[in-house]
Amino acid sequence: MAADAAAATQYVTTNDGVRLAYEQAGTAGPVVVLIHGWSGSRKYFCHNMPALAEHCQVYAYDQRFHGDSDSPSHGFHVARLAADLRDFLQALQLADVTVVGSSMGCAVIWSYVELFGLQRLKQAVFVDQAPLQNRAPDWQLGSKGCYDAATLAGLQKTLAENLEAVADGNAAGCLSLPLPEATMQLLKQETMRCKPQALGQLMADHAQLDWRPLLPLLALPCLNCVGGCSGVFPPEGCLHIAELAPDCCSVVFSRANHWLYLEQPQEFNALLLDFVAKGNAARPKRAEVA
Template sequence: MQSLLGLLPGASPEDAAKKTGATQNTSITTNDGVKLVYQRHGRLGGPVVVLVHGWSGSQHYFDLNTRPLANQGLTVYTYDQRFHGESDKPSWGFHVARLAADLHELLTQLDLADVTVVGTSMGCAVIWSYIELFGEQRLKQCVFVDQAPLQNTAPDWKWGSTGCYDLASLTRLQCKLQSDFVGFAKDNGAFCASLPLAPEVVQVLEQETLRADPNALAQLMADHTALDWRPLLPRITVPCLNLVGRKSAVFPWYGCEVVGKLVPNCHTVFFERANHWLYLEQPKEFCSLVADFVTGSFVKVSQILHIP
């Protein structure tokens, strides 16, 4: 499997792995017997960052981010959530809460503390569910990337997902996943990125999506899209950074902005030209912002409202 690490300037996959201190794939086993594959990037002893990928992604969606973050002295962990990438794909556990329990087991088994956890898309919901179930134990701060607090429409909410927001749209998506998964993987890239991505990057992203289990994705989305996190967000007390793609085709920007308004200790930054995959479209800016937040909290990022 080609890694995006090999697409970094001047680096073969092997050279890039050496420079970031990346470990080979290793794994933990959850309490229900599921293997989760993870990697560590950077040297031990730095501030710990855990990157949580979104629905239908994998840990390799972060390959353009791990080296720059590790070069800032951070210890970065990525992992494949169940049903995704190289992790197991069981016939149960199609709930965001189960994914949150997996995150808890990863942090616990690796004995990671004072963690900055970064969630992209559904990865945000995994973090919110973690906090609901386990509190803020082991967490120092959080970064949320382009996710509204509720995807479905509701009598008091119209700013959720543009593509999956009620039973009819969920059914259409589930049919697409089960009848044309290859077509879904291709369409997903065109939908989630506005700024051009290198063809090689697009190819790797599509291949990584195709590693997921489409039937599991269909059931998992049914759970994810209906969850309303608005009551939970005001209870979060750790410092948070909310990153929003102004050109996001997945959510209206003002729906994702609400996260920053509901979390008490949260700062929102808009990526003005980026879409849902802002961390892939503008990886340099994304990594600089996250590294500043990890090492300096709000001191370094508080004046940044927009990324051009």
């Protein structure tokens, strides 16, 4: 493990030799690990880490192909990202962890549970992700933008030709409430650091994975946060998670979009801290944040 003092960036190395960049805040309390989504980075949690660190030990890392982490020529699979999460938790000897996945980060958690069980995990939080992104004969609640072979090919073409258009489209589709201009620039900058081909290959794997059969096996408390104005998924698709997972409660952020943790950080941070402390005790099966 190495550290860059100026940027507060540290690194762990996975079992296939890939360096994952991370930062840590908070010196005491429960352990929370934040997992960003496709084309993001740990910096997407810039409005969450300081508040969470007042009560928790908080870790946020860049998944391979993102941020300051390595971009190898292999590993374009959610399962490999799940193995990276395992390696990350093992390297830092983290236990009783509340894992928080945003978008594709949810799939990383589900893949982790499928491959490695509940080792080192205590609870899980899912942020605006449907259990299947593609559409299927029995499922029409997947992604609004990338949901079959044709829309995937279109996304991959745009990635190859104009990554900036993808970055701008992310912001347009993932936000309903205004963010500070500095935050908007940061989000775009982080997407622009990604390699287009890697993003395209990773999305090809992510979009076709169906996690519905796994969700009933999630034997840990789960909190499911849904953007009521999500431009990425129909809310009903994301709410389906709590219908399948046995100990899962949903909270709909009625005014927010896919990046609800950025749009309403105070509400999200308070909700997350309450869940970290209490799990789903006395929590209704479904609630709403105005």
